[in-house]
Amino acid sequence: xxxxxxxxxxxxAMAFCSSLLMVGCGDxxxxxxxxxxxxxxxxxxxxxxxxxxxxxxxxxSNVWKDSIDxxxxxxxxxxxxxxxxxxxxxxxxxxxxxxxxxxxGTSTMIYSVPKVVQPGETAIIGEATMLDxxxxxxxxxxxxxxFNFNPTEDGPNLMEVSMVKGIAGEYDYSVTGLVKNPTxxxxxxxxxxxILYDETGMVLGALTGSVDVGLAxxxxxxxxxxxxxxxxxxxSKVKEIEVxxxxxxx
Numbered sequence: 001x002x003x004x005x006x007x008x009x010x011x012x013a014m015a016f017c018s019s020l021l022m023v024g025c026g027d028x029x030x031x032x033x034x035x036x037x038x039x040x041x042x043x044x045x046x047x048x049x050x051x052x053x054x055x056x057x058x059x060x061s062n063v064w065k066d067s068i069d070x071x072x073x074x075x076x077x078x079x080x081x082x083x084x085x086x087x088x089x090x091x092x093x094x095x096x097x098x099x100x101x102x103x104x105g106t107s108t109m110i111y112s113v114p115k116v117v118q119p120g121e122t123a124i125i126g127e128a129t130m131l132d133x134x135x136x137x138x139x140x141x142x143x144x145x146x147f148n149f150n151p152t153e154d155g156p157n158l159m160e161v162s163m164v165k166g167i168a169g170e171y172d173y174s175v176t177g178l179v180k181n182p183t184x185x186x187x188x189x190x191x192x193x194x195i196l197y198d199e200t201g202m203v204l205g206a207l208t209g210s211v212d213v214g215l216a217x218x219x220x221x222x223x224x225x226x227x228x229x230x231x232x233x234x235x236s237k238v239k240e241i242e243v244x245x246x247x248x249x250x
Contacts, residue, residue, distance in 0.1 A: 052151040053083035057122060060203025063131075063140045064231035071135045073105075074128035074230050075143040076195050076206030081117040088116050088152040092125050092145055099141040104131045113193035113208065114246035116156040124193040124244050126206020128228030157183070159190060159215070159245035166196075168235035174226035175207050179245050181215035187247035188214040194225050197240040204237055205230050215247075 059077035066072060075094050081087055092110040095103060112123040125147075131140070164177040175194040181187045190211040196204040207225035215221055225243075 049151055051084040052087050052149065053081070054079055054087055054089065054117070054147070054149045055082050056080075056145060058201070058203050059143070059145070060205070061140075061143050062205045062231055062234065063137050065137055071131040071137060071140075072128060072229055072231075073131060073140060073143070074126070074205035074228055075107075076124065076126035076203050077145055078195060078203070079112060079117065079123045079125065079147070081119050081121055083151075084119055085151045086116055086118050086154070086156075087149040088154065089123060090148040090150070092147040094127055095144045095146065096129070096131060097141045097144060098135075098139050104133075104135055104140060105129055113191050113244045114156045114158060115248065116152055116154050116246075118156060121156070122244075124195045124206060124242070126193060126195065126208055126228070128205070128230070157187075157247045157249065159187070159192075159247060161192070161243045161245050164194070164241050164243050166235065166238050166241055169226075171232070172226050173207075173230045173232075173234050173238075174224050175241055175243065176222065176224045177243060178220055179211060179215070179223055180220040181217060181247070183247070184217050185247075186214055186216055189248040190215050190221075190245060191248050192223055192225060192243060192245040194241055194243045196230075196234070196238045197242070198237050199239040201240075204234060 057078045057080040061073055061075040063073040073096055089112045094107040096105045098104050107127045107129050110125050110127050112125045114123055117123050160180040160182050162178050167174050167176060192209055194207045198204055209225040209227060211221050211223055
């Protein structure tokens, strides 16, 4: 009887050890699987970064002196996604360069419209500023751009724009039109940008703004863009206006 009990104890112990071994193997396999998945994710991330690219397709500026002899510059650029994956554009900085290579001024925290750009698509940035000091119109040479971008899986959330028209006021120039929300979601923050071209396709500057209230699904609203400033004679030079709009989300 004692021998049988000892044999039974040995069998139970062996079964217990076997179960521990199987659990251990299962945990090991799970750990290996998770590690492989993490490696694959990192590979995909690196591939996306390598496939992402954003370039300036077109840019231009207008520099002028207003009625109280303040020197202004309005600069704008078109970013184009020349990569293979969607990208999210971060902040841009504009550097206003003098002919001797010195800096006449800078503008920071400039955001593109739209923020997310699909491969082959474009975004607009624009800003204007006063140039301080002993600056004259003839001192200005060009505007350079510093910007960053990252691959993303988000969509651009584009709005539809129609009835675009440029209007010259007594003291300013504005772009008006209609913007429509083609999505099935309420858009609380609708942003717009208009870039202006002359008859040769050269960029003259840009205007930016937003819709005062949100847009319901399939909702439509009028817009008027009149900021930042442009020279009073800009209307005679404008031959084409391109407007982009999107619903911004945090």
